[in-house]
Amino acid sequence: MPRETIAQFQIKRLEILTPQGEVDAELLPALSDSQFLKLYELLQLTRIADGRALSLQREGRLGTFPSSLGQEASQVGSAFALTAKDWVFPSFRELGVFLSLEYPLSQYYRYWAGDERGMLCPPEMNIFPINIAVGTHLLHAAGVAVGAQYRADPVVAVPYLGDGGTSKGDFHEALNIAGLYRLPLVAICQNNQWAISVSRKSQTATETLAQKAVAFGIKGIQVDGNDVLAVYQATREALDRARNGGGATFIECDTYRMADHTTADDARRYRDSTELDSWRDRDPLLRMQRFLEQRGLWDKAEQAVLEKTQQQQVDQAVAEAEAMPAPTAEEMFRYTCHELSSRQQEQLKECRDGSS
Amino acid sequence: MAVLNLVQAINQGLQQALAEDDRVLVFGEDVAANGGVFRVTEGLHEQFGETRVFDTPLAESGIVGLAIGLSVYGLRPVAEIQFLGFVYSAIEQIYTHAARIRTRSRGRFSCPLVIRTPYGGGVKAPELHEESSEAFFCHMPGIKVVVPSTPSNAKGLLLAAIQDPDPVIYLEPTRLYRLIKEEVVDEPYLTPLGKARIAQAGDQLTIIAWGSMLERSLRAARNYPAEVIDLLTLSPFDRETVLASVQKTGRLLIVQEAPKTGGFGAELAATVAEEGIMSLKAPIMRVTGYDVIPPLPLLEDYNLPSEERIVNAIEELLRY
Numbered sequence: 001m002p003r004e005t006i007a008q009f010q011i012k013r014l015e016i017l018t019p020q021g022e023v024d025a026e027l028l029p030a031l032s033d034s035q036f037l038k039l040y041e042l043l044q045l046t047r048i049a050d051g052r053a054l055s056l057q058r059e060g061r062l063g064t065f066p067s068s069l070g071q072e073a074s075q076v077g078s079a080f081a082l083t084a085k086d087w088v089f090p091s092f093r094e095l096g097v098f099l100s101l102e103y104p105l106s107q108y109y110r111y112w113a114g115d116e117r118g119m120l121c122p123p124e125m126n127i128f129p130i131n132i133a134v135g136t137h138l139l140h141a142a143g144v145a146v147g148a149q150y151r152a153d154p155v156v157a158v159p160y161l162g163d164g165g166t167s168k169g170d171f172h173e174a175l176n177i178a179g180l181y182r183l184p185l186v187a188i189c190q191n192n193q194w195a196i197s198v199s200r201k202s203q204t205a206t207e208t209l210a211q212k213a214v215a216f217g218i219k220g221i222q223v224d225g226n227d228v229l230a231v232y233q234a235t236r237e238a239l240d241r242a243r244n245g246g247g248a249t250f251i252e253c254d255t256y257r258m259a260d261h262t263t264a265d266d267a268r269r270y271r272d273s274t275e276l277d278s279w280r281d282r283d284p285l286l287r288m289q290r291f292l293e294q295r296g297l298w299d300k301a302e303q304a305v306l307e308k309t310q311q312q313q314v315d316q317a318v319a320e321a322e323a324m325p326a327p328t329a330e331e332m333f334r335y336t337c338h339e340l341s342s343r344q345q346e347q348l349k350e351c352r353d354g355s356s
Numbered sequence: 357m358a359v360l361n362l363v364q365a366i367n368q369g370l371q372q373a374l375a376e377d378d379r380v381l382v383f384g385e386d387v388a389a390n391g392g393v394f395r396v397t398e399g400l401h402e403q404f405g406e407t408r409v410f411d412t413p414l415a416e417s418g419i420v421g422l423a424i425g426l427s428v429y430g431l432r433p434v435a436e437i438q439f440l441g442f443v444y445s446a447i448e449q450i451y452t453h454a455a456r457i458r459t460r461s462r463g464r465f466s467c468p469l470v471i472r473t474p475y476g477g478g479v480k481a482p483e484l485h486e487e488s489s490e491a492f493f494c495h496m497p498g499i500k501v502v503v504p505s506t507p508s509n510a511k512g513l514l515l516a517a518i519q520d521p522d523p524v525i526y527l528e529p530t531r532l533y534r535l536i537k538e539e540v541v542d543e544p545y546l547t548p549l550g551k552a553r554i555a556q557a558g559d560q561l562t563i564i565a566w567g568s569m570l571e572r573s574l575r576a577a578r579n580y581p582a583e584v585i586d587l588l589t590l591s592p593f594d595r596e597t598v599l600a601s602v603q604k605t606g607r608l609l610i611v612q613e614a615p616k617t618g619g620f621g622a623e624l625a626a627t628v629a630e631e632g633i634m635s636l637k638a639p640i641m642r643v644t645g646y647d648v649i650p651p652l653p654l655l656e657d658y659n660l661p662s663e664e665r666i667v668n669a670i671e672e673l674l675r676y
Contacts, residue, residue: 087429116459116460116462117462119460119461119462120461120462120463120464121461121464121465123464128428128461128465129457129460129461129465133448133452133453136417136421136448136449136452136453137453138421139417139418139420139421139422139424139425139449140421140424140425140428140453141425142418142421142422142425143421143422143423143424143425143426143427143428143429143433144425144426144428144429145425146422146425146426147425147426147429147430147431148429150381150407150431151429157425169417169445170417170418170421170448170449173413173415173417173418173421174418174421176413176415176418177412177413177415177418177422180413331462334463335458335459335461335462335463336458336459336497336498337458337497337498337500337521337522338458338466338520338521338522341550341592342592342595342596343592343595344497344592
């Protein structure tokens with residue numbers, strides 16, 4: 001018997017917008033001018049709100065904070081494609097996703113100031129709380145997708161992860177299940193090239209992360225993660241396919257973490273500044289700005305007005321976050337279970353009243 | 357009423373839960389066509405179909421993670437882990453997520469799920485098929501731990517666990533699966549969580565046990581004036597029943613098959629030492645498995661508390 005090729009696979013990459021803001025007209029998503037403007041506004045808002053968080057952290061007004069700098073297009077482009085019915089499972093670096101879905105920024109700040117109430121999701125949206133245990137939440141997305149499939153709801157489950165997350169066992173269990181049950185699930189992987197100090201090349205031997213999808217029998221694609229239009233388009237196509245029974249997709253957004261891992265990290269210890277500089281030319285905001293200018297939708301005056309408006313919006317969110325009264329001891333107990341045990345009730349009394 | 361063993365009673369409970377509530381889904385490894393390796397889910401796949409009762413890939417963390425997502429979405433998953441010794445890869449999902457999602461989301465999301473699994477020794481099975489790690493889960497705020505001991509309470513506790521708004525670990529004593537038979541009420545009924553049961557009344561000594569050791573303790577205590585408490589729910593446990601009994605008898609023996617150090621018996625002993633010591637006439641005693649790795653079949657009888665060890669402890673306590 002001869003040796004023969006029994007299966008072959010290809011991985012595609014999607015780019016729509018060049019760093020100079022030139023667009024491939026054939027691939028341009030079917031969005032209106034106001035939607036293009038909205039995308040840009042969200043990119044800009046994410047950057048401003050992120051920068052403010054870093055300032056607040058330095059002033060001791062926020063705790064440890066993971067910056068989204070450089071990853072705005074991956075976050076905004078993907079979240080912009082979602083509907084209000086979809087379920088979102090963030091990791092811990094998704095400020096742009098929260099803002100695109102209109103999650104209250106004041107609550108987001110509150111969470112990073114150390115207050116669980118920041119993750120009380122408003123009833124009109126389905127955003128899971130921030131997940132710190134890397135990669136484990138893909139299974140929850142798979143569970144919601146099984147539920148949506150069982151109820152025949154037009155819901156897609158959308159977990160966010162990073163390049164490091166693809167090394168976790170739960171990533172593999174979840175996407176294997178997603179392939180097997182043909183689940184309505186779209187996993188958005190922000191490959192920002194660094195899992196704290198471990199580079200993408202030290203994380204896995206595979207040439208791309210997107211190709212991992214092949215092993216699960218689901219669709220996989222790599223997109224230019226700094227191209228908000230490419231990220232939007234790839235997510236949109238994956239969501240449509242998922243909603244129409246076409247199964248799950250894994251989207252690798254090729255992007256870069258321009259900041260330290262968190263405010264507790266110093267990336268200069270492990271990565272070269274020339275690498276960082278090389279990514280500055282691919283800034284996701286600049287290219288969208290150039291695209292809008294070329295379409296006659298944007299100029300310097302409008303930029304100045306937007307920045308001022310958004311600074312005020314962020315000021316307002318900070319003020320609201322800091323005006324919240326401190327959480328009480330009662331709140332520490334209240335959500336452990338539906339009904340407190342007799343021992344928990346005694347402990348609450350002790351904690352609140354200072355006696356046992 | 358029909359005479360059922362533990363397997364049949366749990367099967368009946370699952371069947372009734374599936375029939376009563378279309379939110380209930382049963383899944384795990386080999387639970388569909390095969391009916392589970394102990395046949396606990398036998399016939400359910402045929403009756404309720406692939407969307408209600410289904411096999412999963414061989415992935416325990418995946419099974420629990422799916423249950424978490426399903427429960428948050430409003431369904432009532434009943435997931436099977438084939439043996440308790442296989443749950444370890446899923447402990448991250450249990451403690452990092454199932455236990456915390458209500459807290460983490462400030463009550464917006466919760467996990468009304470049940471994880472059923474056979475546990476415990478005395479069945480001459482391979483490694484990791486006879487674990488008794490119940491104490492791990494009792495140390496996780498947000499998780500309830502239930503251990504049935506008879507066909508009747510197995511059914512009622514299972515139905516109560518499925519209705520409970522929080523995650524419940526439901527541990528099925530493997531040794532008892534086909535050992536005890538009794539009449540079980542045909543209709544669905546609930547045995548409340550958090551309530552212990554007096555399995556034998558007595559006034560000179562209190563024995564607390566659960567699962568397989570309850571059966572063994574009852575045999576050992578049958579000729580003694582011992583009150584035998586069947587704990588049924590380990591977390592949260594029925595402190596009131598325990599303390600009232602110790603107040604009456606003044607002597608306490610705890611029987612558990614798990615290793616002694618850090619076992620759930622230690623929590624019971626500490627509670628009685630804190631809140632009931634003034635009624636004690638004797639030191640609290642524990643008969644437990646040893647602090648060893650659960651052995652393979654040729655050694656397991658050395659490790660599992662025997663009727664003789666329990667009787668010796670009873671005799672010793674009654675001498676005080």
